[in-house]
Amino acid sequence: MSSAIKLFxxxxxxxxxxxxxxxxxxxxxxxxxxxxxxxxFFVGEFFRGYSVNNSSLENYSQLGxxxxxxxxVLPFLTIGGQxxxxxxxxxxxxxxxxxxxxxxxTHYLGLHLGYYHAFNREWSLHxxxxxxxxxxxxxxxxxxxxxDGNSLMLRSELGYRFDKTAAIFIKATLRxxxxxxxxxxxxxxxxxxxxxxxxxFGVRLHLQNPDG
Numbered sequence: 241m242s243s244a245i246k247l248f249x250x251x252x253x254x255x256x257x258x259x260x261x262x263x264x265x266x267x268x269x270x271x272x273x274x275x276x277x278x279x280x281f282f283v284g285e286f287f288r289g290y291s292v293n294n295s296s297l298e299n300y301s302q303l304g305x306x307x308x309x310x311x312x313v314l315p316f317l318t319i320g321g322q323x324x325x326x327x328x329x330x331x332x333x334x335x336x337x338x339x340x341x342x343x344x345x346t347h348y349l350g351l352h353l354g355y356y357h358a359f360n361r362e363w364s365l366h367x368x369x370x371x372x373x374x375x376x377x378x379x380x381x382x383x384x385x386x387x388d389g390n391s392l393m394l395r396s397e398l399g400y401r402f403d404k405t406a407a408i409f410i411k412a413t414l415r416x417x418x419x420x421x422x423x424x425x426x427x428x429x430x431x432x433x434x435x436x437x438x439x440x441f442g443v444r445l446h447l448q449n450p451d452g
Contacts, residue, residue: 280447283308285411287440289326292414295434300328300344304438310354310366318354322370323347340380347375348391348415366397366409374417389419389432397442405446413438 289302304326310318328344350372358364369392376387392415399409417434 280309280311281407282445282447283310283442285440285442287411287413287438289328290437290439291434292437293433293435294430296431297328297344297434297436300330302326302328302436304346306348306442312356316356318356318366318368319352320354321349321351322372323349340383341378342381343379345377345379347377349373349375350391350393352393352395362401364399364401364407366399368395368397369393370395374419376419387419387421389417391415391417399444401446404448407444407446408441409444410441411439 283306285306285308287304287306289297289304291298291302304324306322306324308320308322310320312318324347326346326348328346330342350370352368352370354366354368356364356366371393372391374389374391376389378385378387393413394415395411395413397409397411399407401407413436415436415438417436419432419434421431423431
């Protein structure tokens with residue numbers, strides 16, 4: 241992993257270390273309280289994926305986008321769902337490690353639980369943990385086959401709000417995919433266990449309920 245990625249992760253996850261010490265003396269427009277009519281927000285994001293373990297996915301470049309829905313069940317607690325699509329193209333000179341598969345398209349569909357914390361009127365941190373299903377579509381010049389598996393993820397987003405409706409954020413996600421491919425035991429980890437770092441940015445659209 242490059243030093244630039246390590247520095248990015250330190251900057252993004254550092255607010256988690258100070259959350260417990262940061263207090264808000266009184267509610268403000270970006271802190272969700274029981275009387276606040278704002279209850280949901282939608283997310284659109286783009287990201288780049290990196291394999292952080294020795295697995296077959298490290299042979300592919302990975303770019304993707306995601307759509308996310310979040311609902312405030314408590315002033316600081318969110319539940320929601322997410323769909324991600326990742327396109328992985330074979331890197332140059334890596335065919336000896338992958339065979340004839342030159343492209344992998346990954347569909348992720350999952351649920352998550354989140355903690356939302358507003359540091360001030362503009363800056364916020366949204367941390368999530370979730371699980372889901374993964375569906376890989378593998379393509380070779382003369383064939384196509386699919387793989388299914390389960391996934392766990394941890395994500396942290398550092399957001400900046402322009403007003404009560406619009407926000408942007410940067411994010412880092414750690415995701416662990418466990419596939420169900422029949423393979424010799426010596427190759428099980430390589431083909432079935434993927435640890436991924438997804439680094440990206442996105443926009444959030446906060447919606448209000450006019451009836452409170």
